[in-house]
Amino acid sequence: MNIDIRTISRDPRDFDYTLEPGWWGHEEGDGQVLGLAGPLNVHISVSKAGTKYLVDGHLAGRIIIRCDRCLEPYQRDIDAGFSFFLIVTPSPSEQNEIELLEDDMSVELVTDSEIRLDDIVREQIYLSLPMKCLCREDCSGLCPLCGTNLNMKTCECLREKGHPGFSKLKKVKFQGE
Secondary structure (H helix, E strand, C coil), rough: CCCHHHCCCEEEEEEEEEEEEHHHCCCCCCCEEECCCCCEEEEEEEEEECCCCEEEEEEEEEEEEEECCCCCEEEEEEEEEEEEEEECCCHHHHHHHHCHHHHHHEEEEEECCCEEHHHHHHHHHHHHHHCCCCCCCCCCCCCCCCCCCCCCCCCCCCCCCHHHHHHHHHHHCCCCC
């Protein structure tokens, strides 16, 4: 859904809609979020605040994501609110560089007069994810040697004890040895 921001005034304009599981298109290089597990309810409110546009919203639903340890897909609830400002950037002929200040870090820049709500929703889904997505707290992950999913079965690999980053220290010779 696209919105022409020239039609937005100081009075908030609300957009309420539901996205179905087929909405999430798998894009090239996009492997963390695999899709929607059910309907995603979206509420977005856009209003003009001086020269900026205030965007407030809320997402609620269920998504399918990939576990960071074992790479298996699992479902996760999403219930996230968001708020940010949009600024229409000047055309390239008017200004070549824009210096961002600390206050500008919560601002999105728009280069034309339309904003795509689907892009905002997709971005907010990614921003609502934790730093490490785990299918469960005690996920054992994959064997670093053979790639077996250690949640499903144990592998027969012979692993040395200790952290692999210190393996070179085992070869260090000391004086007198």
